[in-house]
Amino acid sequence: MSFIKETLFEVAIPDGVKNTSGKFNKLDDEKLVPEDCSSGMLCVQHSLTENEGYEVAKYKNGNDWNYIAAANGKVGGNTGDATGIYAFNNYARNRAVDGNGNVWVEGRNTLGIGLPAGERGDFKELFVGKQYFLGKGNFATAPADDTHKFATIKDGRLVAAAAAPTSGGEVYFKILGELGVTEGSADWGTKYRLLVCRAAVTAGGTQASPANGGAGAPGAGN
Numbered sequence: 001m002s003f004i005k006e007t008l009f010e011v012a013i014p015d016g017v018k019n020t021s022g023k024f025n026k027l028d029d030e031k032l033v034p035e036d037c038s039s040g041m042l043c044v045q046h047s048l049t050e051n052e053g054y055e056v057a058k059y060k061n062g063n064d065w066n067y068i069a070a071a072n073g074k075v076g077g078n079t080g081d082a083t084g085i086y087a088f089n090n091y092a093r094n095r096a097v098d099g100n101g102n103v104w105v106e107g108r109n110t111l112g113i114g115l116p117a118g119e120r121g122d123f124k125e126l127f128v129g130k131q132y133f134l135g136k137g138n139f140a141t142a143p144a145d146d147t148h149k150f151a152t153i154k155d156g157r158l159v160a161a162a163a164a165p166t167s168g169g170e171v172y173f174k175i176l177g178e179l180g181v182t183e184g185s186a187d188w189g190t191k192y193r194l195l196v197c198r199a200a201v202t203a204g205g206t207q208a209s210p211a212n213g214g215a216g217a218p219g220a221g222n
Helices: none
Strands: 009-011 020-028 031-034 042-050 060-069 082-088 094-097 103-106 121-127 131-135 139-141 150-154 157-161 171-183 186-198
Parallel strands (some): 139 157
Antiparallel strands (some): 009 131, 042 082, 150 157, 171 186
C-alpha cells in the first residue's frame, strides 16, 4: 500500500493521553503483513508485537501492538469515552527508505508523514468528546459544503455523511470546520476539525450527546 496524499493527524486540544507504540499491518488470510501507514490512519489493536530476538521463544512486548485498519466505528467491548480506535500519530520525524532498505531519519517536513512498512511508530487512542484534526486525504469521501456534517469510519478512513449513525455504540465524528494548512511558507492543503462522538440510544430512543468536552466554534483555531 502506498502512502495517501494530504493526510495528517493533530490533537486540536491537548487531552493528556499519551501515544502507544506499534506497527501497522494488513490481514492477509488471517496473517499479519507489514504495510505502509499514512498519517492519521484509524486503527485498532490486533495483537502484541513479538519481542525482537526472542521470536522463537514467542516472547511478546508488554505494550507494543500490531495495528490494523479499523473496519468501522464499532469496537467490541468499548462502550465508554475510550473508543479503542487509534490514529497513527507520526509527528516527529521524516523517514525515507533507500533502495537497499535502509531507513533514514530527517528532521524536516514532518507534517503528515507516513510510517514505512515494518517500522515502529506512535498511535494515539481517540476519546469521545475530544477534538482532533485530520487531513483531506483521510477522507475516502470528502465533505461537500454543509451537506455533510458528520463522518463515519470505513477501512481506516473517513466517509462524510449527512446524518449521524444511531446504532448502539458506533464511534463517529462531527465535522466542526475546515481549515487551510500552511507548512513553513507553503500551502500544504486542507484539514478538518473533528469532534469524536459515540452513538448511544437511550430508553426513549433519542441519541445521546458526547459524554464530555465541548464542540467549540466551527472552524475556530488551528
